[in-house]
Amino acid sequence: MKIGIVGLPNVGKSSLFNLLTGTGAAADSYPFTTIDANRGMAPLHDPILESLGRLLDPQKLTPAQIEVVDIAGLIKDAHKGEGLGNRFLGHIRDVDMIFHILRGFADEGIPHVFDTIDPARDREVVLTEMALSDLDIAERRLKSKRKQADAGDEVKLLERYCKLLSEGSYGLNGSCNEEEGAFLKSIGFLMPRPRIDVLNLSDTGESPSDNETYLLSVSLEEALADFNADERRQMRIDAGLDPRGGFGLLEDALSRLNLVRFYTVKGEEVRAWTIKKGATAVQAAGKIHTDIAEGFIKGEVVNAEDLLAAGSWAEASEAGKLKVEGKDYQINNADVLLVKFR
Numbered sequence: 001m002k003i004g005i006v007g008l009p010n011v012g013k014s015s016l017f018n019l020l021t022g023t024g025a026a027a028d029s030y031p032f033t034t035i036d037a038n039r040g041m042a043p044l045h046d047p048i049l050e051s052l053g054r055l056l057d058p059q060k061l062t063p064a065q066i067e068v069v070d071i072a073g074l075i076k077d078a079h080k081g082e083g084l085g086n087r088f089l090g091h092i093r094d095v096d097m098i099f100h101i102l103r104g105f106a107d108e109g110i111p112h113v114f115d116t117i118d119p120a121r122d123r124e125v126v127l128t129e130m131a132l133s134d135l136d137i138a139e140r141r142l143k144s145k146r147k148q149a150d151a152g153d154e155v156k157l158l159e160r161y162c163k164l165l166s167e168g169s170y171g172l173n174g175s176c177n178e179e180e181g182a183f184l185k186s187i188g189f190l191m192p193r194p195r196i197d198v199l200n201l202s203d204t205g206e207s208p209s210d211n212e213t214y215l216l217s218v219s220l221e222e223a224l225a226d227f228n229a230d231e232r233r234q235m236r237i238d239a240g241l242d243p244r245g246g247f248g249l250l251e252d253a254l255s256r257l258n259l260v261r262f263y264t265v266k267g268e269e270v271r272a273w274t275i276k277k278g279a280t281a282v283q284a285a286g287k288i289h290t291d292i293a294e295g296f297i298k299g300e301v302v303n304a305e306d307l308l309a310a311g312s313w314a315e316a317s318e319a320g321k322l323k324v325e326g327k328d329y330q331i332n333n334a335d336v337l338l339v340k341f342r
């Protein structure tokens with residue numbers, strides 16, 4: 001699973017990428033600092049993993065990660081190729097979900113492509129480019145498909161989408177099922193992806209009353225690095241931001257991507273993984289290693305919450321919380337899975 005960071009130039013995309021992945025991609029005060037996409041892995045903050053670490057005391061605690069792609073800034077007419085727009089839009093085809101960064105911070109030293117700070121206008125500009133790119137694809141395809149007798153369903157789907165997009169309805173996620181979304185993506189559509197709009201604010205706290213966007217200040221997050229979790233939380237609240245900061249954004253992304261976490265304990269390592277909601281024990285085993293899935297005999301499963309409440313494996317087992325499950329067992333969020341395999 002990959003998340004793409006999208007937005008106008010100079011809005012803080014690479015700064016957010018660095019914050020989430022802990023890397024040092026170039027972030028500078030001129031537009032188009034990023035041309036080639038930056039790719040990195042973002043570790044997922046995980047209080048349950050930390051608690052398992054305290055209980056089991058392994059040598060190594062490995063959080064789950066998600067891939068993040070920092071894409072070059074989009075500008076008006078990107079869909080016509082303006083500012084390498086086609087190439088940059090192309091990077092979006094490669095991701096499963098979008099963080100759309102809107103600039104809410106004012107700073108005279110960091111030029112805005114439209115000179116003024118207006119996140120609602122910026123949102124419209126970027127989403128319009130993505131929608132126009134989809135409409136171009138749809139119109140070209142409709143021309144040929146309308147002549148085909150057996151393409152009626154596709155024509156209907158494309159027409160329905162074109163109507164939504166041209167009405168400026170950008171929250172397309174709910175308006176198609178998974179299969180339709182997968183088809184539209186396979187022909188190059190950009191919009192049928194889960195998206196979170198992120199407003200990158202200054203740290204001085206004048207947040208808009210818009211509950212659709214995730215309120216974050218990348219510069220505040222950078223300044224908070226040396227504070228403890230409670231202090232960080234309080235300072236975000238004081239600044240009118242989401243109290244969870246950058247990690248909360250990833251947490252919301254997991255839920256939008258329908259991912260759950262599970263844990264494995266092997267030797268001296270306790271490790272967190274993500275997997276699609278509804279996945280089975282053998283699919284989870286396959287994430288760990290294909291050999292483990294192929295030789296799968298059984299899984300021993302205890303939910304981390306139960307294990308933590310019981311205080312030890314033995315007590316969890318005594319309380320009947322440790323269960324033996326087969327290949328088809330559906331993984332629940334926070335399951336600890338011990339696979340026996342050939």
Ligand SMILES: Nc1nc2c(ncn2[C@@H]2O[C@H](COP(=O)(O)OP(=O)(O)OP(=O)(O)O)[C@@H](O)[C@H]2O)c(=O)[nH]1
Nearest residue numbers: 009010011012013014015027028032033034073219
């Ligand atoms: N004041 C302030 N400056 C920020 C904030 N976030 C990023 N910046 C600064 O804004 C400038 C642009 O940030 P980048 O992260 O490079 O922005 P970008 O969107 O990746 O820009 P391009 O790659 O050029 O499209 C840098 O000088 C950052 O330090 C913020 O929250 N507040």
Ligand SMILES: [Mg+2]
Nearest residue numbers: 013014033034
């Ligand atoms: Mg950048």
